[in-house]
Amino acid sequence: MIADLPPGLILILGALAIPFIPAGLRRYYMLALPALGLLQLLLLPTGMQGQIEMFGHTLTFVRVDGLAKAFGIIFLLAAFISVIYGWHEEEALQHVAALVYAGAAIGAVFVGDLISLFIFWELTAIASVFLIWARRTERAYWAGMRYLVVQIGSGVILLAGVVLHYRATGSIAFEHLGVVSLGTTLIFIAFGIKCAFPLLHNWLQDSYPEATVFGTVVLSVFTTKLAVYALARGYAGTEMLIWIGALMSAFPIFYAVIENDLRRVLAYSLNNQLGFMVVGIGIGTELAINGTVAHAFTHILYKALLFMSMGAVLYRVGTIKGSELGGLYKSMPMTAGFCIVGAASISAFPLFSGFVSKSLILTAAAGEGHWLVWLVLLFASAGVFHHSGIKIPFFAFFARDSGKRCEEAPTSMLIAMGITAALCIGIGVWPTGLYRILPFPVDFVPYTTAHVITQLQLLMFSALAFSVLLRTGLYPPELRSTNLDSDWLYRRLFPALLRFIGDMVAQIHYRSLLRAQVRLHRFIATVYRHHGPQGALARTWPTGSTVLWVAVLLCATLFFYYL
Amino acid sequence: MDENGKKYWLDKPGSVTLVYRAVWVVCALLAVAEFFYAQHPVFEFESFPVFYGLFGFIVCVGLVLGAKELRKILKRAEDYYDR
Numbered sequence: 001m002i003a004d005l006p007p008g009l010i011l012i013l014g015a016l017a018i019p020f021i022p023a024g025l026r027r028y029y030m031l032a033l034p035a036l037g038l039l040q041l042l043l044l045p046t047g048m049q050g051q052i053e054m055f056g057h058t059l060t061f062v063r064v065d066g067l068a069k070a071f072g073i074i075f076l077l078a079a080f081i082s083v084i085y086g087w088h089e090e091e092a093l094q095h096v097a098a099l100v101y102a103g104a105a106i107g108a109v110f111v112g113d114l115i116s117l118f119i120f121w122e123l124t125a126i127a128s129v130f131l132i133w134a135r136r137t138e139r140a141y142w143a144g145m146r147y148l149v150v151q152i153g154s155g156v157i158l159l160a161g162v163v164l165h166y167r168a169t170g171s172i173a174f175e176h177l178g179v180v181s182l183g184t185t186l187i188f189i190a191f192g193i194k195c196a197f198p199l200l201h202n203w204l205q206d207s208y209p210e211a212t213v214f215g216t217v218v219l220s221v222f223t224t225k226l227a228v229y230a231l232a233r234g235y236a237g238t239e240m241l242i243w244i245g246a247l248m249s250a251f252p253i254f255y256a257v258i259e260n261d262l263r264r265v266l267a268y269s270l271n272n273q274l275g276f277m278v279v280g281i282g283i284g285t286e287l288a289i290n291g292t293v294a295h296a297f298t299h300i301l302y303k304a305l306l307f308m309s310m311g312a313v314l315y316r317v318g319t320i321k322g323s324e325l326g327g328l329y330k331s332m333p334m335t336a337g338f339c340i341v342g343a344a345s346i347s348a349f350p351l352f353s354g355f356v357s358k359s360l361i362l363t364a365a366a367g368e369g370h371w372l373v374w375l376v377l378l379f380a381s382a383g384v385f386h387h388s389g390i391k392i393p394f395f396a397f398f399a400r401d402s403g404k405r406c407e408e409a410p411t412s413m414l415i416a417m418g419i420t421a422a423l424c425i426g427i428g429v430w431p432t433g434l435y436r437i438l439p440f441p442v443d444f445v446p447y448t449t450a451h452v453i454t455q456l457q458l459l460m461f462s463a464l465a466f467s468v469l470l471r472t473g474l475y476p477p478e479l480r481s482t483n484l485d486s487d488w489l490y491r492r493l494f495p496a497l498l499r500f501i502g503d504m505v506a507q508i509h510y511r512s513l514l515r516a517q518v519r520l521h522r523f524i525a526t527v528y529r530h531h532g533p534q535g536a537l538a539r540t541w542p543t544g545s546t547v548l549w550v551a552v553l554l555c556a557t558l559f560f561y562y563l
Numbered sequence: 564m565d566e567n568g569k570k571y572w573l574d575k576p577g578s579v580t581l582v583y584r585a586v587w588v589v590c591a592l593l594a595v596a597e598f599f600y601a602q603h604p605v606f607e608f609e610s611f612p613v614f615y616g617l618f619g620f621i622v623c624v625g626l627v628l629g630a631k632e633l634r635k636i637l638k639r640a641e642d643y644y645d646r
Contacts, residue, residue: 257630457616465623
């Protein structure tokens with residue numbers, strides 16, 4: 001019975017009951033939902049269950065294997081932590097949205113066919129947008145609209161791809177697809193949009209920083225990692241992904257360096273971390289896929305931790321702009337400490353979680369001889385330390401003292417950050433636990449002298465570069481600004497183009513109308529000339545001439561009669 | 564000195580310089596450490612002395628200076644999209 005229940009359904013259905021539960025009990029109830037989900041997941045037997053016949057298709061809602069299980073566990077764990085983080089949030093709407101969203105993402109991970117995938121794919125989009133709108137600002141409203149258009153668009157493209165794929169192969173099974181036909185290419189693009197591929201990426205940096213304190217943390221977990229899962233399932237070993245991933249890991253960090261909104265800096269670094277995972281999928285070996293899954297797992301935790309700490313700052317100070325913050329370690333020492341743990345984890349310091357997961361991907365890239373990609377990833381590793389590892393804690397908690405004084409973060413937030421920080425360090429110190437839940441057997445030792453020393457060298461020299469640039473005044477200051485990114489295309493260029501085309505059409509319409517009017521007037525004038533009061537055809541003739549004409553006609557008749 | 568009378572080590576003159584110098588010392592130690600264990604380079608360029616350190620330093624300086632140049636092209640007023 002429990003095996004037929006789609007994982008995620010507990011969260012989705014459970015979430016719908018939240019508004020009807022007394023406020024005092026509500027939080028404990030919400031905490032129980034992901035805990036129950038986790039219990040159900042651990043009881044699920046491997047294989048296909050929960051199949052339903054619908055419209056002549058077999059929909060599979062429960063397919064359990066190593067890949068799905070690893071993503072299921074981390075999604076549920078993240079949902080659990082985010083409930084604690086959102087303890088202060090009174091509004092039921094956000095909690096419903098967050099848990100339906102989490103449930104949909106978990107549901108999507110366990111489906112065995114593309115139609116069910118589409119259903120959950122769209123549900124994640126619809127549920128999650130409320131986390132942005134809940135900020136209730138004009139900016140958030142429009143950012144949410146853009147987010148929704150992109151996400152629903154991704155779903156529509158997915159559906160088109162599924163239909164074409166079904167027409168071509170007669171199968172809706174969600175197995176390895178590969179970019180082989182128009183259908184699978186469309187599915188690839190749909191996944192790519194949600195995975196924030198280069199130039200399809202900007203919805204992420206546009207929308208996540210506009211969501212609520214609680215919402216951004218939840219958003220950072222699911223959508224993009226669901227896409228990583230879907231790519232790993234359908235497109236492992238697609239070589240194109242190696243290059244896409246390398247590009248993704250490198251270019252967002254330039255933006256991260258000059259971005260002022262610290263939550264947006266994190267959104268750029270999220271994009272960069274996705275690049276590592278996408279490279280792993282592109283390589284497609286067992287080691288690389290393990291690396292991708294492990295990195296998704298650790299990434300969800302440390303990225304959520306970083307977003308939680310920045311959320312706490314926003315919650316207490318009311319702004320998250322680097323140009324206005326600084327010196328907050330005096331007011332929020334614990335938040336600062338947790339932020340540094342997150343920063344050390346994302347930077348892959350030895351004994352922190354990123355170290356044991358990222359190295360799988362780098363080793364896989366080196367093992368397959370991709371030296372250029374390996375160098376790009378090494379650059380991205382140094383870069384991520386630079387902007388996420390140093391910049392985030394430095395400009396928020398240290399740098400020059402902004403004079404801002406506030407309370408430490410609420411206890412619930414501190415507990416959520418504490419649990420996540422403990423997990424980040426725990427995985428870093430004891431990676432075997434993480435390696436056990438990876439889809440393939442792991443034969444990898446992260447802690448070798450060479451690996452530790454080389455990684456420390458890379459990081460400390462990057463820190464040196466930061467310090468030197470800061471001391472010499474070469475480091476670009478945090479400035480209040482907007483940096484143009486690909487969203488400029490659809491927020492400025494396309495509307496401008498549309499306006500231009502609209503103007504052109506209006507002009508042409510106006511001119512042709514004018515010309516038609518002139519012709520009409522001329523025609524009317526001609527008719528008037530002939531038929532008007534003075535027209536030859538409308539003239540009245542005297543009776544005499546009529547009599548004359550009658551006489552002429554009679555004569556003619558007489559003449560013809562006698563002929 | 565904070566308004567509640569608490570003193571912070573980082574506020575003391577010279578503390579930041581001390582941190583700065585410590586980073587230099589750690590880097591120097593890590594560069595030297597390289598000669599005390601057997602390396603297993605996968606690529607040839609990895610055997611270049613202090614490859615990881617130098618690579619990290621150079622790309623980070625490049626990253627920051629590159630981003631600074633990018634700012635000249637990409638930077639707009641904060642309310643650019645709200646107008």
